[in-house]
Amino acid sequence: MMTMGETWGSLGSAMATIMFVWTMYKNYFPPELNGQIIRYSQKIKSFIYPYIQITFPEYQGDGFERSKAYIAIERYLDKNSSKQARRLKANVVQDFESVVLSMEDHEEVTDEYKSIKLWWSSSQDIPNRQSISFYPREDEKRYFMVTFHKRHREFITKNYLKHVLDEGKDIAVRERQRKLYTNNKSENWYGYKRSMWSHVVFKHPATFGTLAMEPKKKQEIMDDLITFSKAEEYYAKVGKAWKRGYLLYGPPGTGKSTMIAAMANLLKYDVYDLELTAVKDNTELRKLLIDTSSKSIIVIEDIDCSLDLTGQREKKKEQKDDKTENKDPAKTEMMKQMEENKSSQVTLSGLLNFIDGLWSACGEERLIVFTTNHVEKLDPALIRRGRMDRHIELSYCGFEAFKELAKIYLSIESHYLFAQVGLLLEETNMTPADVAENLMPKSTAEDADFCLERLVKALEQAKEDARLKVEEEAKVKTEKEEKLRANKEEDEKEKGKQDTTVDEVKNT
Numbered sequence: 001m002m003t004m005g006e007t008w009g010s011l012g013s014a015m016a017t018i019m020f021v022w023t024m025y026k027n028y029f030p031p032e033l034n035g036q037i038i039r040y041s042q043k044i045k046s047f048i049y050p051y052i053q054i055t056f057p058e059y060q061g062d063g064f065e066r067s068k069a070y071i072a073i074e075r076y077l078d079k080n081s082s083k084q085a086r087r088l089k090a091n092v093v094q095d096f097e098s099v100v101l102s103m104e105d106h107e108e109v110t111d112e113y114k115s116i117k118l119w120w121s122s123s124q125d126i127p128n129r130q131s132i133s134f135y136p137r138e139d140e141k142r143y144f145m146v147t148f149h150k151r152h153r154e155f156i157t158k159n160y161l162k163h164v165l166d167e168g169k170d171i172a173v174r175e176r177q178r179k180l181y182t183n184n185k186s187e188n189w190y191g192y193k194r195s196m197w198s199h200v201v202f203k204h205p206a207t208f209g210t211l212a213m214e215p216k217k218k219q220e221i222m223d224d225l226i227t228f229s230k231a232e233e234y235y236a237k238v239g240k241a242w243k244r245g246y247l248l249y250g251p252p253g254t255g256k257s258t259m260i261a262a263m264a265n266l267l268k269y270d271v272y273d274l275e276l277t278a279v280k281d282n283t284e285l286r287k288l289l290i291d292t293s294s295k296s297i298i299v300i301e302d303i304d305c306s307l308d309l310t311g312q313r314e315k316k317k318e319q320k321d322d323k324t325e326n327k328d329p330a331k332t333e334m335m336k337q338m339e340e341n342k343s344s345q346v347t348l349s350g351l352l353n354f355i356d357g358l359w360s361a362c363g364e365e366r367l368i369v370f371t372t373n374h375v376e377k378l379d380p381a382l383i384r385r386g387r388m389d390r391h392i393e394l395s396y397c398g399f400e401a402f403k404e405l406a407k408i409y410l411s412i413e414s415h416y417l418f419a420q421v422g423l424l425l426e427e428t429n430m431t432p433a434d435v436a437e438n439l440m441p442k443s444t445a446e447d448a449d450f451c452l453e454r455l456v457k458a459l460e461q462a463k464e465d466a467r468l469k470v471e472e473e474a475k476v477k478t479e480k481e482e483k484l485r486a487n488k489e490e491d492e493k494e495k496g497k498q499d500t501t502v503d504e505v506k507n508t
């Protein structure tokens, strides 16, 4: 029996022999024969080795960008790698949000898809040269390799690889850092640092969990959003662009903007906050739209303030212009110029094209959300079904919404003051923003009792203010009516006097 020392000794000499033969082969074997040998050895190998291998290099072609397939595979294998591989490489993605774990070179992990087993490995080609290169891709030729039995060739190439790439892309999108974009003025669209949209990291804490509204309505909206986000095939089947329009309307402070943030957080979408007054015309609007990415929400806040959206208002403006024109043409011209500079020339038809024209089908999986405080001011063409698929009214705080706010802000589900708050909420209008403000403790001394009492006082005050306002309005109305009646009587008296004078003149 060989001792340990003898085993190592014979292993060492065997290695030395192999190295020697390999060096002789490299130095003296004619390179022309090299190719032939490799080809024949591959044939023999494929005869006795029934597996197929596909490689996915990190850099492809001339580009210096990492191959999209490689990145997707890295993400896809992240889960398997972290479970199976012993040596792992941690990559913190740009935004420091997530860590991608990938296997080190020469590690291997297995994957199973529809009962087919596959082996993934990571490796790199070491370049055969001495010089230093500036380009990482020239030095590091990393690749992933998948190995599978040749009887699954068709299934793997057709289905499995698509599954890997789709899944990897999905993981990357899910884990990316989301952004909030705002449109730049078109003067910044050209030149060195050209960009149509500026962005910041989108981190808003609002979720549907923290949004107070009637639970049934909230659930409906969430279901609608989730169904939309999974309906790629359905939209393709019915021949519709994969997008959906929401109109959120209601008084200020009822949670319209908060709901948009909750939508973005639910679906993990980016947000494009489109400021229409900074858009010069319809062409610019279209360019901005093309530059948005999929999985995003395009928001136009206060749509009634951004644009002259009704034919009526256009007419009114014209009439006003006519009147002033007669008085002072120079002044009118100046006013016109100022008006043009101030407001955007985006028209209603431009906006409608933006929503459902051919261009809107570029890029997919997008929500378009409009908000307004005055839904009655909007042109019916803008909000008809199909354009704005769902109209959501966000209204004053009701009892159900109050209970949710109490749960969020005070962590209580019942209290003896709840009944009183419920009654007061029915009698007066208070926005969720105001209710939330009253419920929020401002110091550690303020407990649930204190905050609820404060809310009750605020509601009673609001009720009193509303009563006084109604009285005041009624008073103003009666005064106005009395004044009108007095004027009318005066006129009639005056007319009566004139008539008698005319009669007297006739008789004389």
Ligand SMILES: Nc1ncnc2c1ncn2[C@@H]1O[C@H](COP(=O)(O)OP(=O)(O)OP(=O)(O)O)[C@@H](O)[C@H]1O
Binding pocket: 210, 211, 212, 213, 250, 251, 252, 253, 254, 255, 256, 257, 258, 259, 372, 373, 394, 432, 433, 434, 436
């Ligand atoms: N339904 C709600 N649930 C929870 N918090 C709310 C709700 N509505 C309003 N708030 C609170 O009130 C604040 C103002 O709400 P938000 O900005 O969403 O109102 P808005 O409807 O967009 O108002 P505006 O019409 O003026 O833009 C938010 O910061 C949020 O904390």
Ligand SMILES: [Mg+2]
Binding pocket: 256, 257, 258, 301, 371
């Ligand atoms: Mg808002």
